[in-house]
Amino acid sequence: MLSVNEAIDALLGDSKRLVKHETIDLIDASGRTLAGNIIAPIDVPPADNSAMDGYAIRFADGSDPQSGITLSQRVTAGSVAGELEPATAARIFTGAEVPTGADTVVMQEHCEEAGGAVRILKLPEQGANIRRRGQDLSTGQKVLSKGQRLRSQDLGLAASLGISRVGVYRRLKVAVMSTGDELREPGDDLQPGQIYNSNRYMMKSQLAAWGFDIVDMGVARDDPEAVRQMMIQAASEADVVITSGGVSVGEEDHVKDVVASLGAIDLWRIAVKPGKPFAFGQVCGKPFIGLPGNPVSVFVTLLVIARPYLFACQGVSDTAVHAVRQIALFDKKGSQREDYLRVRATANGVELFPNQSSGVLFSTSWGDGLVRQSVGRDIQTGNLVDYLPYAVFN
Amino acid sequence: MLSVNEAIDALLGDSKRLVKHETIDLIDASGRTLAGNIIAPIDVPPADNSAMDGYAIRFADGSDPQSGITLSQRVTAGSVAGELEPATAARIFTGAEVPTGADTVVMQEHCEEAGGAVRILKLPEQGANIRRRGQDLSTGQKVLSKGQRLRSQDLGLAASLGISRVGVYRRLKVAVMSTGDELREPGDDLQPGQIYNSNRYMMKSQLAAWGFDIVDMGVARDDPEAVRQMMIQAASEADVVITSGGVSVGEEDHVKDVVASLGAIDLWRIAVKPGKPFAFGQVCGKPFIGLPGNPVSVFVTLLVIARPYLFACQGVSDTAVHAVRQIALFDKKGSQREDYLRVRATANGVELFPNQSSGVLFSTSWGDGLVRQSVGRDIQTGNLVDYLPYAVFN
DSSP: OBBBHHHHHHHHOOOOOOOOOEEEEEEGGGTBBBBBBOOSOOOOOSSSEESSSEEEEEEGGGSSSSSSSEEEEEEOOSSOOOOOOOOEEEEEEEEEEOTEEEEEEEEEGEEETTTTTTEESOOOTTTTTOOOOSEEEEEEEEEEOTTBBOOOOHEEEEEEEEOOEEEEEEEEEEEEEEEEEEOOOTSSSSOOOOEOOHHHHHHHHHHTTTTOOEEEEEOOSSHHHHHHHHHHHHHHHHHHEEEEEESSTTTTTOOOHHHHHHHEEEEOBBOOEEEEEEEEEEETEEEEEESSSSHHHHHHHHIIIIIHHHHHHOOOSSOOOEEEEBBBOOOBBOSEEEEEEEEOOSSSSSEEEEEEEEOOTTHHSSEEEEEOOOOOOOOOOOOOEEEEEEGGGO | OOHHHHHHHHHHHHHOOOOEEEEEEEOOTTTTTTTEEEEOSOOOOOOOOEEEEEEOGGGGGGGGGGGGGGEEEETTTOOOOOOOTTTEEEEETTTTOOOOOOOEEEEGGEEEEEETEEEEOOOTTTTTEEOTTTTTOOOTTTEOTTTOOOHHHHHHHHHHHTTOOEEEEEOOEEEEEOOTEEOOOTTTTOOOTOOEEHHHHHHHHHHHTTEEEEEEEEEEEEEHHHHHHHHHHHHHOOOOOEEEEEEEESTOOHHHHHHHHHEEEEEEEEOSSSSEEEEEEEEEEEEEEEESSSSHHHHHHHHIIIIHHHHHHHHHHHHOOOOEEEEEEEEEEOOSEEEEEEEEESSSSSSESSOOOOOOHHHHHHEEEEEEEETTTOOOOTTTEEEEEEEOOO
């Protein structure tokens, strides 16, 4: 059996970026993946500016609190400052450009203004309260990296550099399909032997949250030709095809035969729980991922095993997630597989959902993350464990 | 000065849900906030079904591995099972309904089928491999709570219950405006004294990521009448008005006078760093939040102080974020304010961005989270500190 890390590494080793780049408006780039480094085209700030509301002076002029300094100009944010005349001060406001000649800004609380002059009651150090040109960023510096997914602060940073258009990778198109004659859509009536299709909703929602474009194929009947037709269409429309169900060894599972006939399929034995079975291959030249049928297994394998691969296909450079340490409030025997326990964080540690069966989707909804239990390692109350809040998979 | 927690509590105490509910398709409900509890309308699974591919029998019939049991039916997922005839077995597949009368499923690996009969080589416990009706959820059980933001697994869970439409709160409309004659849009040329408007991009992107509808007011000129007109329009179109800049004590800041004249404004002294100044009030009957002008201060106050309030206005019941413990790889003196340090997690702990000035937006983009440093508490290398990965603010 492959360990979880071996499975992830094998998938990543087989991955390549599947999407070309396109140039889009910065304001639309949230969550998108950068197709190239962003280099600062300007200094930030572009000129020395005042960090305070106050008075800009030559330091040497401010030593005597008794003598007022004549005010020669007034500089507001956005206005253009002239050179500071000798032995004068400029009224200045936060963010305004410091006039040439001035080397210090005195905050207004330490000044007294009267009759067109200002008295400096408390002189700061020379150079105080000035934000220097380029102190945030200097021209030519790399600020954002190819393969990075853009967050709100990254958009803000790019905007601060005057960048209005960015090169990103086109959104990865992921075809989602389920198989199973027993599956009904929510809203329909359930007949004996049928269950509602929860995987479609969960998978679509999660893949869309990751920024992928979804090609929703719906449900294929348990019939080789129906599965075959749907698979060909999915491969023609999407970059990657993902199914849930249909890849176990049971004779009613047609997916693996169809994928094998249209490309190749490997059934992987991964030491993960929940998670069996997992299949990887290709169909009509497109990567194929076959997730299990049980909803919790789908959820866990999608987050833990498929996610890094899909992000790699999207051109994301760092696909790892980082666990944090938490105190276990439960006992759990280790098993022969790496176990992803559904838990909930409290002020004292993480609680275990009582029923860890892979059919119990409520366990994922009840909690806020997973505890990763290593192969063969027992967990006892009070142990530090590896906790993965669902948010880290975003 | 208010502590950060006092400020958050004061805002929450003044908050109320500002949006009515609406009913939408489940598939569109990702990230939306539930307007009522969801109660299971059915049992899940709706009937006893097989957890394995194998043979369904009466336990008593399986005790003799030498005698074959006649196969009387074949039950696939989605098909309707008849009652199991006495002393016979049913071929059964994962997910298929267990025939009435059968009480045990034997996995196919422990059976031998030949000539229309099956021999049980290894009999499991009575009741094995059957997923019982209602074992996941039973009719009437509360599964999702009013005020909860829906994640992919929650959509899957609702779908598994046959629910195709859900009651959620309409998206909160948040008007975003900046003030400052010095602000230029990315893509435009920068004149002396001007800087690019980064706050607009960062705020819009972050608020949209939280699921709010954005009313983008752009930039108001530093002119009382311009600010006034824009403020009136923002309040008429949105549920909440947020500005960046314009609420400090400087005489060029018109926002506070305008808001005061159209409603009320309090300048809050919050012991947060970065973060000064922060204003709260109302304008034409709508809540008003005045964030600072410095981009890092905007980012931190938006995440830490404004976020819980905005989510409360959206009808979200739990607005808290939970820090995790991390090892500091840096020394930092404590100050009189709660300090939100921009950091980056590594395998060994969290590293500090060298320049913690509130003007340096790159510090937020460089890292992946914040360390919360309590008032007056020094941090030394090796200390455990409160780390807030940016993901927890999602």
